[in-house]
Amino acid sequence: MLARVQRVAMNRLERSLVTGQILPYLITVVAVLAVLFAVIMRLVDREDYPSLGLALWWSVQTVTTVGYGDATPVQPFGRAVAAVLMVLGFASLSLLAGIIASALIARRRASEPNETLVAVERLERRLDEIERLVRER
Amino acid sequence: MLARVQRVAMNRLERSLVTGQILPYLITVVAVLAVLFAVIMRLVDREDYPSLGLALWWSVQTVTTVGYGDATPVQPFGRAVAAVLMVLGFASLSLLAGIIASALIARRRASEPNETLVAVERLERRLDEIERLVRER
Amino acid sequence: MLARVQRVAMNRLERSLVTGQILPYLITVVAVLAVLFAVIMRLVDREDYPSLGLALWWSVQTVTTVGYGDATPVQPFGRAVAAVLMVLGFASLSLLAGIIASALIARRRASEPNETLVAVERLERRLDEIERLVRER
Amino acid sequence: MLARVQRVAMNRLERSLVTGQILPYLITVVAVLAVLFAVIMRLVDREDYPSLGLALWWSVQTVTTVGYGDATPVQPFGRAVAAVLMVLGFASLSLLAGIIASALIARRRASEPNETLVAVERLERRLDEIERLVRER
Numbered sequence: 418m419l420a421r422v423q424r425v426a427m428n429r430l431e432r433s434l435v436t437g438q439i440l441p442y443l444i445t446v447v448a449v450l451a452v453l454f455a456v457i458m459r460l461v462d463r464e465d466y467p468s469l470g471l472a473l474w475w476s477v478q479t480v481t482t483v484g485y486g487d488a489t490p491v492q493p494f495g496r497a498v499a500a501v502l503m504v505l506g507f508a509s510l511s512l513l514a515g516i517i518a519s520a521l522i523a524r525r526r527a528s529e530p531n532e533t534l535v536a537v538e539r540l541e542r543r544l545d546e547i548e549r550l551v552r553e554r
Numbered sequence: 555m556l557a558r559v560q561r562v563a564m565n566r567l568e569r570s571l572v573t574g575q576i577l578p579y580l581i582t583v584v585a586v587l588a589v590l591f592a593v594i595m596r597l598v599d600r601e602d603y604p605s606l607g608l609a610l611w612w613s614v615q616t617v618t619t620v621g622y623g624d625a626t627p628v629q630p631f632g633r634a635v636a637a638v639l640m641v642l643g644f645a646s647l648s649l650l651a652g653i654i655a656s657a658l659i660a661r662r663r664a665s666e667p668n669e670t671l672v673a674v675e676r677l678e679r680r681l682d683e684i685e686r687l688v689r690e691r
Numbered sequence: 692m693l694a695r696v697q698r699v700a701m702n703r704l705e706r707s708l709v710t711g712q713i714l715p716y717l718i719t720v721v722a723v724l725a726v727l728f729a730v731i732m733r734l735v736d737r738e739d740y741p742s743l744g745l746a747l748w749w750s751v752q753t754v755t756t757v758g759y760g761d762a763t764p765v766q767p768f769g770r771a772v773a774a775v776l777m778v779l780g781f782a783s784l785s786l787l788a789g790i791i792a793s794a795l796i797a798r799r800r801a802s803e804p805n806e807t808l809v810a811v812e813r814l815e816r817r818l819d820e821i822e823r824l825v826r827e828r
Numbered sequence: 829m830l831a832r833v834q835r836v837a838m839n840r841l842e843r844s845l846v847t848g849q850i851l852p853y854l855i856t857v858v859a860v861l862a863v864l865f866a867v868i869m870r871l872v873d874r875e876d877y878p879s880l881g882l883a884l885w886w887s888v889q890t891v892t893t894v895g896y897g898d899a900t901p902v903q904p905f906g907r908a909v910a911a912v913l914m915v916l917g918f919a920s921l922s923l924l925a926g927i928i929a930s931a932l933i934a935r936r937r938a939s940e941p942n943e944t945l946v947a948v949e950r951l952e953r954r955l956d957e958i959e960r961l962v963r964e965r
Contacts, residue, residue, distance in 0.1 A: 420712040438557040439652075443645035451637075470630065477637045479757060481644035483616060485623035486759035486897060493744070500725075500751045507755035508717035510648055511784055514922075515713075515791025517652025518929050522659055522796055533944065536674040537810040543681045544817045550688045551824045575831040576926075580919035588911075607904070614911045618918035620890060622897035623760060647922055651785075654926025655792050659933055670807065673948040680955045687962045696851065753894060760896035767881065774862075774888045781892035782854035785921055789850075789928025796933055811947040818954045825961045 427516055439517055446509065451476040454502045462495030475499075480506040564653055576654055583646065588613040591639045599632030612636075617643040713791055720783065725750040728776045736769030749773075754780040838927055850928055857920065862887040865913045873906030886910075891917040 429442065455472040466472040466488075475488040479502050490496050566579065592609040603609040603625075612625040616639050627633050703716065729746040740746040740762075749762040753776050764770050840853065866883040877883040877899075886899040890913050901907050 420715065422714065439649060440559065440645060441557065443649060444641055447641045447644055451641075474633050474637075477640055478621060481619060481640040482755060482757050482893070483619050483621035483640045483643070484752060484757035484759045484895065485621045485626045486761050487623050487626045489759045489761045496748050500748075503751055503755040503757045504718055504721045504725075506644075506757070507721055507780075507784065508714060510644065511787035511925075512713060512717060512791060513648035514651035514655075514788035514925050515795055515929070517649060518655035518788075518792035518926070519795035519799060521652055521656035523799055525656060525660055531807060533668060533671045533674060534807045534810055536671055536678070537807060537814065540674065540678055540681065541810070541814060541817065543678065543685070544814065544821065547681065547685050547688060548817070548821050548824065550685065551821060551828070554688070554691065554828065576923060577833065577919060578831065580923060581915055584915045584918055588915075611907050611911075614914055615895060618893060618914040619756070620893050620895035620914045620917070621758065622895045622900045624897050624900045643918075647918065648788075650922035651788050651925035651929075652792070654923060655789070655929035658926055658930035659796075662930060662934055670942060670945045670948060673945055673952070677948065677952055677955065680952070680959070684955065684959050684962060687959065691962070691965065756892060756894050758889060758894035758896045760898050763896045763898045770881075770885050774885070777888055777892040777894045778855055778858045778862075780894070781858055781917075781921065782851060785924035786850060786854060786928060788925035789932055792925075792929035793932035793936060797936055805944060808944045808947055811944060811951065815947070815951055815954065818951065818958065822954070822958050822961065825958060825965070828965065 426512075439520075443513060446513065447477075447480055450480045450502070450505060450509070454480065454498065458490070458495065458498050461498050462490050462492045465490045465492055465495045476502060479503055480509070482506050482510065563649075576657075580650060583650065584614075584617055587617045587639070587642060587646070591617065591635065595627070595632060595635050598635050599627050599629045602627045602629055602632045613639060616640055617646070619643050619647065713794075717787060720787065721751075721754055724754045724776070724779060724783070728754065728772065732764070732769060732772050735772050736764050736766045739764045739766055739769050750776060753777055754783075756780050756784065837923075850931075854924060857924065858888075858891055861891045861913070861916060861920070865891065865909065869901070869906060869909050872909050873901050873903045876901045876903055876906045887913060890914055891920070893917050893921065 426446065451473065455469060455476040458476060459466050459469050459472040466475065471488055475490075477483075478485050478488070479499060482503070490499050563583065588610065592606060592613040595613060596603050596606050596609040603612065608625055612627075614620075615622050615625070616636060619640070621640075627636050725747065729743060729750040732750060733740050733743050733746040740749065745762055749764075751757075752759050752762070753773060756777070764773050837857065862884065866880060866887040869887060870877050870880050870883040877886065882899055886901075888894075889896050889899070890910060893914070901910050
């Protein structure tokens with residue numbers, strides 16, 4: 418399941434890179450995680466989170482690893498959900514940084530002229546000429 | 555709008571890399587975000603942030619994802635502004651890491667000699683010699 | 692010791708990349724660190740952490756750099772353990788981001804056709820033909 | 829000044845990569861920043877930080893962006909010092925991730941055989957043979 422989430426995330430990032438919009442993509446990833454876990458938390462730990470607004474306030478500060486600590490869960494189940502979101506936030510941060518680096522490098526390489534290939538193709542035209550000469554004599 | 559911010563950020567980073575000064579660039583990005591959101595927060599949530607100094611103390615600890623939690627907003631509008639800054643801090647962290655990695659790799663590649671290109675150019679001079687020989691006979 | 696930990700971590704990541712599953716790998720790294728330090732903390736600072744559950748709640752929010760601050764140690768030895776985990780969390784974040792970027796780029800390069808190599812091999816076949824021609828005359 | 833710090837940091841990382849020890853390097857960077865700022869904080873804000881131990885407890889949780897918030901400064905000068913360390917922690921995180929990615933890729937490329945170069949050198953030996961043939965006829 419996790420491998421599929423990762424694959425979908427990478428494919429979408431690739432597409433967002435084509436249009437040059439990584440920042441909107443990043444914001445969407447964080448927002449989706451925050452809303453999803455606010456809903457889960459509201460369902461799992463109604464005692465610590467009497468409103469969805471408070472659950473959302475908690476999930477945003479958790480997934481972004483800010484962690485003010487003014488809306489933390491006390492119930493064991495709530496803390497288990499929180500632990501999952503913290504790990505996902507941490508993993509997303511390093512994964513997104515790595516994906517962006519890799520994608521930016523690929524884009525840069527695709528746009529740069531390949532000097533060596535150009536030189537090899539020049540060689541190819543020289544061989545045409547030499548072959549013609551050899552055939553003539 | 556976000557795509558333009560990203561493009562400006564990347565262009566400036568490229569230029570800062572030419573002079574080898576990424577650290578000043580990074581500090582500027584964080585400082586600009588912190589000051590901007592301190593002013594916004596002071597305007598939006600005057601109740602939680604009676605002074606600009608307190609708003610600045612909050613924005614710095616939020617955008618850097620430190621999040622002490624000793625100056626957090628309580629008003630709904632204040633929390634909405636805080637959520638935006640947290641997401642921007644998180645997104646900037648992964649985006650900046652990716653941009654720096656990509657830019658450092660590009661700079662390294664540009665400064666390294668291209669061994670293959672050198673070998674191809676050596677081949678080219680050999681072909682000159684062979685063509686001359688073929689023409690002579 | 693640290694160099695060996697790093698080597699093991701990188702080798703496992705390489706293998707996890709072959710199957711395309713970085714996210715499960717990342718989650719495992721964080722979970723192992725969290726459980727390990729919860730046990731250490733429980734042994735070192737029994738006063739601040741009367742239960743393993745509380746120690747685990749502390750270690751997860753510390754290694755992920757979230758840091759709610761609702762279960763922080765007060766005893767000097769506990770704070771020393773906490774300092775080590777904070778530094779490890781910070782170091783892991785940048786190291787994992789760097790390893791992922793490097794591994795993704797390597798994978799991408801291995802899967803992309805090497806246009807220059809293809810062109811060089813085409814040249815090689817042209818030389819076969821030219822050599823044959825030269826021998827015939 | 830910042831540019832020089834960055835240059836020194838990158839050079840040392842390069843050397844640490846030769847021996848394959850990035851993790852010790854990362855830990856040293858964080859430890860140096862933490863000790864340095866603990867001393868500065870202790871000198872600047874004696875009111876909030878009556879002991880060096882407390883200042884160190886604060887600086888470690890700040891530079892790693894954990895930010896428990898149980899030892900935050902209240903005095904304006906103390907908060908200014910804290911703001912600088914938070915920004916440095918954030919900047920270091922993205923910079924270190926970028927540097928590590930770039931260095932790992934460079935190391936990998938240096939250790940991989942350059943297939944294209946090998947093919948070009950094979951071409952070179954073919955040309956030797958062809959030139960000999962042309963001279964003989």
